Amino acid sequence: MNKYTVKDYKSSAKPIWCPGCGDYGVLNSLYKAFEQLQIPPHKAAVISGIGCSGRLSGYMNTYGFNGVHGRVLPVATGVKMANLENTVIAVGGDGDGFSIGGGHIMHAARKNIDITYIVMDNGIYGLTKGQASPTTPLGIPTKTTYYGNVGTTFNPIRTLIAYKASFVARIFSANIKHSVDIIAQAIEHKGFSFINALSPCVTFRGKDQYDYFRNKSMIIPDDYDPTDEVKAFDYANNEDTLELGIIYKQNRPTYDEVLDTVRIKAKKEGVPSKLGLLHDFEV
Ligand SMILES: Cc1ncc(C[n+]2csc(CCOP(=O)(O)OP(=O)(O)O)c2C)c(N)n1
Ligand code: SF4
Ligand SMILES: [Mg+2]
Numbered sequence: 629m630n631k632y633t634v635k636d637y638k639s640s641a642k643p644i645w646c647p648g649c650g651d652y653g654v655l656n657s658l659y660k661a662f663e664q665l666q667i668p669p670h671k672a673a674v675i676s677g678i679g680c681s682g683r684l685s686g687y688m689n690t691y692g693f694n695g696v697h698g699r700v701l702p703v704a705t706g707v708k709m710a711n712l713e714n715t716v717i718a719v720g721g722d723g724d725g726f727s728i729g730g731g732h733i734m735h736a737a738r739k740n741i742d743i744t745y746i747v748m749d750n751g752i753y754g755l756t757k758g759q760a761s762p763t764t765p766l767g768i769p770t771k772t773t774y775y776g777n778v779g780t781t782f783n784p785i786r787t788l789i790a791y792k793a794s795f796v797a798r799i800f801s802a803n804i805k806h807s808v809d810i811i812a813q814a815i816e817h818k819g820f821s822f823i824n825a826l827s828p829c830v831t832f833r834g835k836d837q838y839d840y841f842r843n844k845s846m847i848i849p850d851d852y853d854p855t856d857e858v859k860a861f862d863y864a865n866n867e868d869t870l871e872l873g874i875i876y877k878q879n880r881p882t883y884d885e886v887l888d889t890v891r892i893k894a895k896k897e898g899v900p901s902k903l904g905l906l907h908d909f910e911v
Contacts, residue, residue: 632666634659639689645680648835650827651748653801655684658717658746660804661811667715675704677720677729680755681748681827684719698729701736704743712884715815716743723753726762726782737793737820742882744814744821747784748801750829750837758832770832784824786864789857789876794819796860796876800845801827802838806872813874819882826870841870848873 637659645651662672669690676685678697685692691714695703704718725733725747736745751768753759758771762782769776788796795817799807807825814821826845828837848871854860860876863869894900 630663630666632663632668634663636669637662637689639687641686643683643687645683646831648828648830649680649754650750650801650825650829650838651681651684653804653807654681654719654746654748654799654825654827655687657799657801657804657807657811658684658688660808661815664808664812665815667815671713672715672717673704673707674717674719675700675707676718677724678755679721679724679748679753680829681719681721681750682724682755684748698724698727699732700724700729701732701741701745704745705736705741708741708743709884712742717815718743718745720747721754721761722747722749722751722763722782722784723759723761726784730762733788733793733822734791737788737791737822739883740792740794740819740880742819742884744811744817744823746811746814746823746825748825748827749784750827750833751781752829752832754829754832768833781867783864783867784822785875786861788822788824789860789864792878793822793876794878794880795821795874797822797874798824798826798845798870798872800841800870800872801825802842803872806847810873817877819878819880844868845870845872847871848875 673691674685674688675693676682677700685694700718700720708716751763760770760773760777764777767776797810799810826841854874854877863871
């Protein structure tokens with residue numbers, strides 16, 4: 629029998645997202661993934677940025693931090709590095725992650741920080757009432773693009789593969805069973821796991837956004853090999869279809885593992901003393 633159940637991961641705060649918001653599906657999938665992995669609530673931290681999506685950390689009965697707009701990854705990196713035993717989840721929106729916070733993703737990815745980053749992608753700034761975001765499709769009217777969005781749409785999957793994220797996946801918030809499976813695999817992956825969660829904003833993109841995602845998405849076949857980078861780019865480049873599942877995966881040392889080897893080497897060679905540092909590194 630499971631020691632922890634979904635209710636152990638729920639905080640006392642009730643979600644206040646609009647009825648029908650896709651973020652409910654992401655939250656429920658996260659609860660269930662935690663249950664599946666039996667993660668002790670006191671051994672986890674959920675860090676969020678600012679946006680409707682950023683509210684998610686407050687609904688988790690784990691450690692948490694609702695930080696500054698666009699700065700979820702530096703905070704999550706610090707939390708992970710302070711205690712490597714903790715499961716650290718970073719969450720936020722497409723505006724938070726790809727606009728103001730866009731400069732942080734490449735560094736968390738290339739360093740292979742051992743955290744899971746879920747972007748709730750609704751292609752709009754929800755909290756601030758409907759401005760265009762980097763993932764708003766071309767031609768869509770928004771509060772800031774009255775005559776239709778101009779500029780091409782940012783492709784997170786292609787970018788994250790190029791950034792060398794070691795786990796790149798896409799989920800659809802309405803498909804809970806599939807999302808639970810992918811989130812659980814992302815958490816178990818050693819390294820930086822990126823999940824683009826298609827999560828409709830019924831208020832500023834309309835209920836049709838569910839149909840748009842449903843009609844455009846397709847679950848990746850079981851025989852697909854996510855370690856094949858060329859095929860992963862093929863999937864990412866085909867913007868007519870939104871593949872759901874693990875699109876790219878690579879096993880390589882995490883930031884903390886590499887740092888450990890540096891510490892051991894430096895200590896062995898007496899580098900801290902040679903540099904006149906007062907204390908040797910703790911290994
Ligand atoms: C430094 C800073 N700039 C701007 C804002 C205003 N702001 C708050 S949330 C947000 C965008 C929210 O969009 P997204 O990240 O996509 O999240 P969503 O609400 O759609 O989940 C903006 C621009 C802010 N809070 N702080
Ligand atoms: S405004 Fe959009 S993203 Fe925000 S809670 Fe409502 S439906 Fe969700
Ligand atoms: Mg958004």
